[in-house]
Amino acid sequence: MEKLEIGKKYQIHGYKHDGKIHRAWDEAVLLEIHDDYLIFGNEKTKVTESDGRTWRTKEPAVLYFYYKDWYNIIGQFKKTGIYYYCNIASPFLIEEDTIKYIDYDLDLRVFPDGSFKVLDRGEYKYHKKLMNYPDSIDKILKSELSKLIDLARNKDGAFQYGEVERYCKLYEEIKNRK
Numbered sequence: 001m002e003k004l005e006i007g008k009k010y011q012i013h014g015y016k017h018d019g020k021i022h023r024a025w026d027e028a029v030l031l032e033i034h035d036d037y038l039i040f041g042n043e044k045t046k047v048t049e050s051d052g053r054t055w056r057t058k059e060p061a062v063l064y065f066y067y068k069d070w071y072n073i074i075g076q077f078k079k080t081g082i083y084y085y086c087n088i089a090s091p092f093l094i095e096e097d098t099i100k101y102i103d104y105d106l107d108l109r110v111f112p113d114g115s116f117k118v119l120d121r122g123e124y125k126y127h128k129k130l131m132n133y134p135d136s137i138d139k140i141l142k143s144e145l146s147k148l149i150d151l152a153r154n155k156d157g158a159f160q161y162g163e164v165e166r167y168c169k170l171y172e173e174i175k176n177r178k
Contacts, residue, residue, distance in 0.1 A: 002094050006030055007174045010040065010094065012063075014087070014103040017131040022103050024048045028063055031170050037066040038092075040099075041171030062167040064158045065092040065099055070144035071108075072101065073157075075164035081112025082164045086148055088141050104133070104141050110152045110159065118145065 012025040025047050028040035040063040048054050064073040068091050076083045088106040092099050105124035110116045128138065151157050158164075 002097075004030060004033055004038070004094070006033070007177070008097070011098045013098050013100045014089070015100065017102055017104065017127065017133060017137075020050065022050050025057075028099065029171060029174055031062070031167055031174065036068065037064055038099075039064055039167055041167060041174075043171070060168045060171060062158075062164045062171070065101070067091055069147075070104075070140055071148050073148075073159075075158060075167075077164055077168045083112060084108070084110035084152070084159065086110065086152075088145055088148070104137075106141060106145055108145065108148055108152065114152070114155070116149065116152055118149075 008030050009027045010030060012028050013021055014023045016022050025042065025045050027045055028042045030038060031041050032039040041060065042057065042063065043060040045057045045061075046054055047057060060077040062075040062077070064075075066072065070088060070090060072087050072089050072092065074085045074087075076085065086108040087101075088104045088108075090102040090104070092101040094100070105120045105127050107119040108116055109119055124141075127133070133141075152159050155161060
């Protein structure tokens with residue numbers, strides 16, 4: 001296991017089930033270490049798509065990566081409120097200062113008013129067939145999506161009131177110290 005350091009910058013690599021890189025983020029600063037998950041922050045980070053296109057994130061974001069849960073959560077601090085983008089994905093690992101996980105297409109978008117929408121069901125069905133996701137993975141992913149929806153509905157975990165704002169402040173403090 002790699003030694004983790006608060007304030008250290010890591011890269012993020014999201015892969016697909018076939019092992020090909022899907023998307024990469026240039027940096028995420030480690031904010032907090034928990035037994036079950038890690039919390040990172042970033043802002044205006046360069047993102048590279050699998051086809052080589054690049055773009056930058058617009059607002060401060062707090063990223064939750066879980067050791068055992070099959071999702072990760074990004075809380076986006078926008079002028080109109082906190083939005084969450086949740087990826088149904090494998091538990092992460094860190095190698096060579098890079099957070100790595102497999103993205104399984106399904107996403108959950110949670111809006112500031114608590115409403116939500118499941119995204120990319122068609123992409124999931126297409127990739128499930130194309131890459132032969134095993135039935136065991138399919139069951140896990142559907143169960144984890146339900147668990148994530150329950151967390152959002154109950155405003156638990158990353159969805160707790162004030163959570164993203166608190167970590168955005170911590171991110172700014174760490175950034176300003178450097």
